[in-house]
Amino acid sequence: MKRKSFEEPARLARSIAVGLLCALGLSSRALTQDLEVPRFSVRGFGTLAATTHDAEGIEFRRSSDQADGVGEGDVDLATDSQAGLQLNLKLATHFDAVVQGVTRMHSDGKWTPRVSQGFVRYSPDEALVIRAGRVGYDIYLLAESRQVGYSYVTLRPSLEFYGMVTNDEVDGADASVTMRVGPGLARARVFGGEGSSDTAFMDGTNTETVGQVLGTCFDYLYRGWTARVALLRFRFDADPGIAPLLGALRATGSPQAAAIADSLGHDEYESLGVQLGVAYEEGPLQALLLYGGATSNSIAVPEFSKYYAQVGYRVRQWTPFLSYASSRDRNPVRGTGLPDIPQLAPLEAAVRRVQLSSRSTQHTVSAGARFDLSEHVDFKVQIDRTSLEDTSLVFDHRNPPGGPANMTVLAASIDFVF
């Protein structure tokens, strides 16, 4: 796997922001079409959350890039907490720029702020929008960004649906076109660039896989309805360090072991994903249905089907909600078929480890409520009942590890924006 630091683009984005600020001088307001709109603005968001659960030997994580989870009976403030700051700059009539930094627990266990967005946007007439830099891509139908807890009803995005997606931005560009079609609006968007995926492992190690992302997304909006079809391709170089394993598998002479080696032995891994979604949001009712699926060219990259359903109903300041999420790996973990002897055990273990690091077969039923304390602050409580089957989303410290388990996760949070 190709490794790359986040720091280089982060520094670049910071430099761009500083340069733009200098170029704009000290004026903080700009005349745009006779309206005196702010030339730059600073906004922020954050979530402070306490999380606990009851499953012995399990560490619960919010996503697979978190280095640490919360243990049984512990109350942890790190799992669901995060904060961010965003700077918007109006450059000219049709140009503006956005830089956003977020701090949360990363795969190295640190909370170092990272640039989650940093782009220049060109929009001549609102129908066409072109952005270049670090841009987010569309995987959230109702919330757009999972970092901003205040913007959605639930306490956290579904683990089953989003837990394996660790970085939802690309260093590249996107373009979207919006037009009236029939009674509603149709929007098409294409995006591409360099993306990455972080994974933290139970032994304290972590990897960052960097590859090429290409995707497209079609939305149709009519009153409270939004329908979406999205396609995503993620290509990344295979880890050269896997070569000795491939050689050893082929050297056994076993056809099954050789087939495993062939599946692992691509120069480039490719994952193709699709997402279908329908959301309804009008008046006090908010409902969401999502399907996600992915195929790949190697057993090292997961193939899965995911489902998510959510409904919430506002009653004054309260919005109680229910959700169900399911993720299922399409293929069983493949073995080498080699004889069960101590000399070949490391080979078998290595093949299993490659596959097990990205398993996500589990499902969750959640219930909770959001209470709006003010126009910029909310309070949430959520309880999740999760059935674990074969998953790396949690850290499993049981002896022996693996196998089904049930866990109840309880969390409370305060979200704010300014």
Place this chain on the structure above:
Amino acid sequence: MQRILITLALCLLTFGAADANEPASIVVIVNPASGIDKLSRDEVIDIFLGRYRKLPSGRVAMPIDMENPNADRARFYQLLVNKSPTEISSYWARLVFSGKSSPPFQVPDAQTAVELVQSNPNAIAYVDRASLNSRVKVVLEIKP
């Protein structure tokens, strides 16, 4: 006959009382030089929720919102999309922090909104019908 007259008088008084208590409708206004005569409810929703701000005339609309708290603002979004001010704030948090769109320009009161619409052919605002003057054009009326 006298009983009928009394009943009619009571009915009229009741209607009068209802009219007096009923809040005036909210009107969506544009500059007379904007090139548009009317907008549909869906078009106004798209403009004020940042979905699509291109007007039928080809101009890009510049929506003007009221600063919160404001009774007209609360009533406008309640009538338009049945959303409370906190839900609108939550909605904008989605778009703003994903770099998708910017919320409407905010002004402190209806008078400022009307003045901006008078002076800008791209501006579009909502006001209580009582705040109207002849130098702006009504393109949609949203009744309670």
